[in-house]
Amino acid sequence: MIKKAFKWIVFLFLTLLIIAGAFASHEWYADKPVFLRSLLDRSMIKVAFESPETLTSLGFLESVGIKNHNANLDNDSPEKADELFALMKQVKTGIKNFPNEELNKADKLSKEIALYLLDFGDELERFRYHNYPVNQLFGIQNGYPSFMDAQHQVNTVEDAENYISRLSKVKTKFKQNLQGLKIRENKGIIPPAFVIDRVLKEMTTFVAQPIEDNILYSSLKSKMEKAQEISAQEQSRILADVKIQMKKSVHPAYQILIDYFIALKPKANTDDGFWRLPQGEEAYASSLKFFTTTDYTPDEIHEMGLAEVVRIQSEILTILSEQNIATEQGFTQAIETLKEREEFYYPDTTAGRDQILADYQTILDEINAGLDLAFRIRPKAGMKVRRIPEFKEKTAPGAYYQQPSIDGSRPGMFFANLYDIKATPKYSMRTLAYHEGIPGHHFQIAIAMELEGMPLFRRMSPFTAYTEGWALYAEYLAWELGFESDPFDNIGRLQAELFRAVRLVVDTGLHHKRWTREESIQYMLANTGMALTDVTSEIERYIVMPGQATSYKVGMMKILALREKAKKALGKQFTLRDFHDVVLKNGAVPLNILERLVNQYIERLQKIAKS
Known part of the structure; x- marks a missing residue:
């Protein structure tokens, strides 16, 4: 089923653009395509194709032999984020061009969920710098090596060369992240002192360890050893190149953030809640x-x-x-x-x-x-x-x-x-x-x-x-x-x-x-x-x-409350299979929409019982 979905997405908007001519071109470029789903999917595809790391994580292009994205990293600059927020506004305008009376039930739900997210995008833009993007849990400092280890597949020499290419570009990515950190600093959004201590320890330890023990080296080495198409001679050559890039690009990239956080630390304090930040209560x-x-x-x-x-x-x-x-x-x-x-x-x-x-x-x-x-x-x-x-x-x-x-x-x-x-x-x-x-x-x-x-x-x-x-x-x-x-x-x-x-x-x-x-x-x-x-x-x-x-407990309590409501309303008609179908077959939705879907399921079965 996943491959079928992949074929619909990729071939409708890429292959059919060439083969089918005018209609496919219209669906890709028109302000108002014939189908709402065309607008929604092409918007997601455009965003995905702007993100090499997303394409790697999705893993669908490799199955048709397309791998060049695996040589690149995402653009993390504030300017790129500006482009994304502008695109969200364009997409919202496009969605509103589809009146509800033109849509079937499924498309109405998709429209409602899309607008819910895009409306919240305005709120997200307002508080876009109210966060700590480099912290003890996540951030480029551990997200990058984790991504390279878990997501970047290596089965051929080309895959390994792409891996090295990504090592060579990490310094640029770290500099882009530094731009955002400095914007936050100027706004008075500085992590608590313990966060800075944690990330400094993490990054200095990462840089200090022998290259052969570093996950960026050992992960590639392990993947190549398991690959059948990479000779021992090629493996040696590639690992030598990895050592060069670790010294030339990776370690200097980490040093950029290490130096920044050392300089930032005197500005941090031991207050931890969002209440202490400018507009912190609103952001929370x-x-x-x-x-x-x-x-x-x-x-x-x-x-x-x-x-x-x-x-x-x-x-x-x-x-x-x-x-x-x-x-x-x-x-x-x-x-x-x-x-x-x-x-x-x-x-x-x-x-x-x-x-x-x-x-x-x-x-x-x-x-x-x-x-x-x-x-x-x-x-x-x-x-x-x-x-x-x-x-x-x-x-x-x-x-x-x-x-x-x-x-x-x-x-x-x-x-x-x-x-x-x-x-x-x-x-x-x-x-x-x-x-x-x-x-x-x-x-x-x-x-x-x-x-x-x-x-x-x-x-x-x-x-x-x-x-x-x-x-x-x-x-x-x-x-x-x-x-x-x-x-x-x-x-x-x-x-x-x-x-x-x-x-x-x-x-x-x-x-x-x-x-x-x-x-x-x-x-x-x-x-x-x-x-x-x-x-x-x-x-x-x-x-x-x-x-x-x-979100965990709030969501659980809502699902249990909706299940109990369905049980009481339906009696012997209620089954877990039916209830789970309603909850799972629509993908993730806001809780108020989930409640409406369950209510519709209850009404549907009650009508059947009366007929």
Whole structure:
């Protein structure tokens, strides 16, 4: 299905432009093409073709022998961003040229979602510099090597030469990013001091290590060794060129940012929330609206979180008591008692970490084979487990998901953080695998990418409340379906839900109620029982990604509320398969639109029952 979608996109707008003549040319160039989808898809394609890194990540051009984009990197300059914002305004004008009465039901929905995003683009432009693009979690300093390792495929000498070309151009890319950093500095948008400390340590360590140990060198070496078309002589020549570019381009690029942050550090302070920035309160409210796709205020979200923390802790304490773990001294002590049991941990060795990855894969394979009664629609793309690269795992989240390539040649990836073995108790593994993998992110994202007849942008819509809400809902669903029959696994699930409820409290606490980093860490420690290393990473994540962490619980609660509404309205007519079809077959959508889709599904079945 992915390949069919790829053929429609590429051949309709590229090949047919040459073969079919006037009509295809009209669809590509006209202010108002015949089909709304033509406008939406060509806009996405134009943006994608301006981004060599996006084309590499999508992976569809390689299947027809086009690889020249793999020699280039994205233009990260502020001027290029200006062009993108201008294009968004043009696209919005073009979409409004299609009256609703000219559109079918599917196109009306696409129009509504597109305008929702584009309208928010105006808000995004207003606060475009209210962020910290180089931070301890993400940014060019770790995003670039991660991209080269995970996305740049090397099967031929040409692929390797393109890899070297990208190494040679990284200095320009870093300078472009520096432009944006200086604009933020002039506006008074400076990262907290701890962020600067983290990125300086990360970058100086990256530059100081021997080239042969650097991921940019070792990753290419490993890929070439696995490739069948690259001789040993060619490999030696290419690796010699890599060393040259590491010294000539890569290390100097990193030094540019190292020098900048050293000079910036005296201007930073220890205040962490967005409230301290110019227009910070407005920027945070905008961020909450974008990530939750609701109009909830920071205070409403904060109170929601406090209530959920009390409820979930009570459920956990009940189970712990049933398992003969003392709870008289309170939640934190009970969790500490649980955490001290050695049988819940793997050996702190390479073999132990290898076993964790193998067990994650077993968990995913098991649930994938047992979901037929709950799901009619399933992704075609496969699912693999990998370790988060060691060079960045110390400050990385506990896990994350990477989407498959659009042509199906690269499976979806579940990346697990194995830095702290105590942060991976066995009773938490199932829940994490269900969230990041199956039936969580992998189902939702891979299915959306594979949907036929849907505009390209809707297969990749950035509605976090939907995508993360679905993944958290998937944890709950897996427990409902019996995949966490062990009571300790259920504690792991409830701890994960508690973790997301606490996020509602600390995110709004940091950015609205002016909590300090240390106050937030203490609240999360006291109310989750998580390891200090994980809590610290999480709080620091919320500081550099304001609002994002609230989307999980808000989205989950909405999906569960809609499911309960459908159950009550439909009675025996209700099935999980039907409900999941409604939720998944439209791709990611704002929560208010999801509610309307569920209401329409309810009305449709009620009419059938009456007829």
